[in-house]
Amino acid sequence: xxxxxxxxxxxxxxxxxxxxxxxxxxxxxxxxxxxxxxxxxxxxxxxxxxxxxxxxxxxxxxxxxxxxxxxxxxxxxxxxxxxxxxxxxxxxxxxxxxxxxxxxxxxxxxxxxxxxxxxxxxxxxxxxxxxxxxxxxxxxxxxxxxxxxxxxxxxxxxxxxxxxxxxxxxxxxxxxxxxxxxxxxxxxxxxxxxxxxxxxxxxxxxxxxxxxxxxxxxxxxxxxxxxxxxxxxxxxxxxxxxxxx
Ligand code: FPP
Numbered sequence: 203x204x205x206x207x208x209x210x211x212x213x214x215x216x217x218x219x220x221x222x223x224x225x226x227x228x229x230x231x232x233x234x235x236x237x238x239x240x241x242x243x244x245x246x247x248x249x250x251x252x253x254x255x256x257x258x259x260x261x262x263x264x265x266x267x268x269x270x271x272x273x274x275x276x277x278x279x280x281x282x283x284x285x286x287x288x289x290x291x292x293x294x295x296x297x298x299x300x301x302x303x304x305x306x307x308x309x310x311x312x313x314x315x316x317x318x319x320x321x322x323x324x325x326x327x328x329x330x331x332x333x334x335x336x337x338x339x340x341x342x343x344x345x346x347x348x349x350x351x352x353x354x355x356x357x358x359x360x361x362x363x364x365x366x367x368x369x370x371x372x373x374x375x376x377x378x379x380x381x382x383x384x385x386x387x388x389x390x391x392x393x394x395x396x397x398x399x400x401x402x403x404x405x406x407x408x409x410x411x412x413x414x415x416x417x418x419x420x421x422x423x424x425x426x427x428x429x430x431x432x433x434x435x436x437x438x439x440x441x442x443x444x445x446x447x
Pocket of ligand 1 (some may be wrong): 227228229230231232233245248249252269270271272273276287290291294397
């Protein structure tokens with residue numbers, strides 16, 4: 203994927219920016235714990251950080267952002283915490299209905315049918331309402347897991363093969379990519395994971411195969427536009443060879 207030339211005249215930013223940034227919004231629970239608050243408060247602040255960062259990315263012209271909102275593993279959390287995250291999602295899905303003119307396309311990546319109807323119908327409506335917006339695309343990874351996504355793609359491809367519509371020898375990397383939820387979107391260039399954890403945690407594992415990784419000890423609720431600038435400067439200094447010499 204070609205990298206972007208910076209669109210706005212922001213002196214602190216490098217000339218070359220990533221086209222697609224993936225955010226693992228980690229550290230909400232620890233942010234709350236440090237303050238003696240229930241974990242849900244951390245997610246509320248995490249939701250504010252999401253809005254701050256996506257607004258800034260839109261201003262500087264990054265066209266694709268992915269956010270890990272809810273993983274297939276997050277169902278193991280307490281009912282109270284899950285309900286808190288679902289409430290935040292619902293509030294955002296309602297709030298965004300008054301901002302449909304901002305040119306942001308929203309796409310949910312993952313099996314949203316597992317969510318209560320009030321979430322999946324709102325999410326589907328938002329995807330339909332914004333399908334022609336092209337200033338910024340936000341991929342919400344919701345009930346998402348990279349292994350689950352690849353398994354789902356493998357099943358679809360196997361069904362085509364079983365029906366005789368595709369020969370096994372014609373299956374290429376491109377075939378797999380075309381059966382992922384992200385078929386129409388570019389691979390991730392930069393993954394940002396705050397909170398000091400050095401893992402991908404099943405986040406867009408196919409799409410991040412050649413991504414650069416940026417880790418910071420800052421907790422997601424504290425993640426600022428200055429922290430993002432640091433990540434972008436670091437990214438611009440990396441030599442990306444995609445396996446070449
Ligand atoms: C991981 O931090 C965070 C989550 C599992 C939830 C992320 C969800 C939000 C920020 C709400 C987003 C809402 C919208 C509208 C996008 P953690 O809880 O695992 O943190 P910890 O490792 O410190 O416990």
